[in-house]
Amino acid sequence: MRSRAVLSAGSNIGDSVGYLRSVLDAAGDDLVATSDVYRTAPWGGVEQDDFVNITLIVAGERTPREWLDFCRACERAADRVREVRWGPRTLDVDVVSVEVDGVPVASDDPELTLPHPRADQRAFVLVPWVQVDPDAELTVDGRARRVADLVAALDDAEAAGVTRAEAIR
Ligand SMILES: Nc1ncnc2c1ncn2[C@@H]1O[C@H](COP(=O)(O)OP(=O)(O)OP(=O)(O)O)[C@@H](O)[C@H]1O
Numbered sequence: 558m559r560s561r562a563v564l565s566a567g568s569n570i571g572d573s574v575g576y577l578r579s580v581l582d583a584a585g586d587d588l589v590a591t592s593d594v595y596r597t598a599p600w601g602g603v604e605q606d607d608f609v610n611i612t613l614i615v616a617g618e619r620t621p622r623e624w625l626d627f628c629r630a631c632e633r634a635a636d637r638v639r640e641v642r643w644g645p646r647t648l649d650v651d652v653v654s655v656e657v658d659g660v661p662v663a664s665d666d667p668e669l670t671l672p673h674p675r676a677d678q679r680a681f682v683l684v685p686w687v688q689v690d691p692d693a694e695l696t697v698d699g700r701a702r703r704v705a706d707l708v709a710a711l712d713d714a715e716a717a718g719v720t721r722a723e724a725i726r
């Protein structure tokens with residue numbers, strides 16, 4: 558199965574940009590495009606250091622579940638441990654959305670919910686996504702929405718917490 562996935566990677570412990578780069582390296586020839594590195598205020602209410610985030614687009618012969626496995630393998634390679642929900646981490650990689658033959662995959666499986674159920678609220682996902690794909694769309698409540706419009710609708714404080722820091726490639 559050939560599919561195209563949008564992934565979000567974030568880090569706020571250790572060599573954070575190095576961990577983001579490790580995801581691009583692991584994607585290899587499946588990497589289609591990546592955003593720059595964004596410095597982002599922590600989302601989710603846990604007091605912690607700022608994150609760095611990228612949103613990347615990958616395509617290859619993988620099922621949606623195999624993209625999740627890819628994300629988990631990247632996290633394991635970064636010695637990620639799960640402690641606090643939405644807390645600090647060396648590397649978090651989420652599957653934001655997957656398309657097969659240009660059609661978005663919908664799943665309510667708790668192991669892999671698609672599109673990612675909180676992506677539409679996260680400036681740290683949406684702002685880098687628009688940079689890498691200005692015409693991107695995300696299904697929200699069953700309706701295709703332009704990601705650029707979701708960014709425009711973000712709360713001012715949420716949008717202000719996300720700033721472009723540096724190119725990663
Ligand atoms: N689209 C998805 N991408 C990544 N993980 C998902 C997805 N849908 C469901 N999950 C499941 O969510 C579980 C928790 O993932 P994780 O620890 O990365 O959560 P988190 O990053 O703390 O929070 P969030 O899910 O809000 O990003 C994983 O075990 C995974 O199976």
Ligand SMILES: Nc1nc2c(c(=O)[nH]1)N=C(CO)CN2
Binds near residue numbers: 568
């Ligand atoms: N800005 C930002 N906030 C977060 C992030 C992240 O990658 N970026 N990841 C989290 C883990 O679930 C929780 N909060």
